[in-house]
Amino acid sequence: AQSVTQPDIHITVSEGASLELRCNYSYGATPYLxxxxxxxxxxxxxxxxxxxxxxxxxxxxGFEAEFKRSQSSFNLRKPSVHWSDAAEYFCAVVPPTSGTYKYIFGTGTRLKVLA
Amino acid sequence: EAGVTQFPSHSVIEKGQTVTLRCDPISGHDNLYWYRRVMGKEIKFLLHFVKESKQDESGMPNNRFLAERTGGTYSTLKVQPAELEDSGVYFCASSQGLNQPQHFGDGTRLSIL
Structure with a gap:
């Protein structure tokens, strides 16, 4: 089935550490991400x-993301996390065949930042 | 410019009662979307308006839910009668064009007792 996957429900990092949040999708063509x-x-x-x-x-x-077609991924990165980045992060796609541009969301990743 | 605004921010009602949620999109945004997040699950699409017309209501759970967008401005989502499984956070989003990113409101947290 076509879907969006965020494998990590919770992630904890220390302030100043780097961060990568994963997002994978399963659609035949590249969706909007x-x-x-x-x-x-x-x-x-x-x-x-x-x-x-x-x-x-x-x-x-300060966030960036890299689209990798071969891996059907769109991972979010930040080189140095700040305490204010503690939040929940959602990956969303608009499927390539969508006529209404409705979003399909992943389940979200909750980020905790340690001081 | 004002963002997407939703009223109320939180609503607590008893099973069987009626609740109406309101969304004011960003001025000039023809596209208006409703989404819902049930606890522990992903955010799911409910329906999409273009101006006052429903373009896609494939995500509406059942006929207890009624959405309107009179005059193509604000929208309301009515749940009648409310059931326990309707509890969750209801988000509204708007966009200027179909291929433009959606702007979200802060959501309405609906609790059914």
Missing amino acids: FWYVQSPGQGLQLLLKYFSGDTLVQGIK
């Missing part, structure tokens, strides 16, 4: 998106 972040009590905020072109995408708050 997004990463969103939800801080406690807030809505989802767009970090970055990939439609086509350069496979390394820069986003807000």
Whole structure:
């Protein structure tokens, strides 16, 4: 079945350490790809998106993501995590055949940052 | 510019009652989406409006849910009668064009007792 997978439900890193959050999708063609972040009590905020072109995408708050077609992945990275990055992160896709551009979400990864 | 706003932020009602959630999209955004996250599960699509027309309501759970977008501005999502399994966080999102990223509201946390 077509889906979006975030294998890690919880991740804990120390402040200043690097971070990588995984996202894999299973669609025949490349979907549109997004990463969103939800801080406690807030809505989802767009970090970055990939439609086509350069496979390394820069986003807000120092985040970047790399699209790898061969691995059907769109992993989110940050070189040095700050305590304020503690939140839940969602990978979302718009399937290539979607006429309404509705999002299909992964289950989310909750990030905890240790001081 | 104002973001997507949702009312109320939290609603607690008893099983069998009726609740109406409201979403005000960003001004000028023709596309409006409703999503829901049930505890422990992923965020799931409910339906999509373009202006006042329903384009896709394939995610609506059953006929106890009714969504409207009168005049193509704000939207309401009514649950009548509410059941325990309707508890969750309901998100609204809007976008200017179909291929533009969606902007999300803070959500309405619905608790059915």
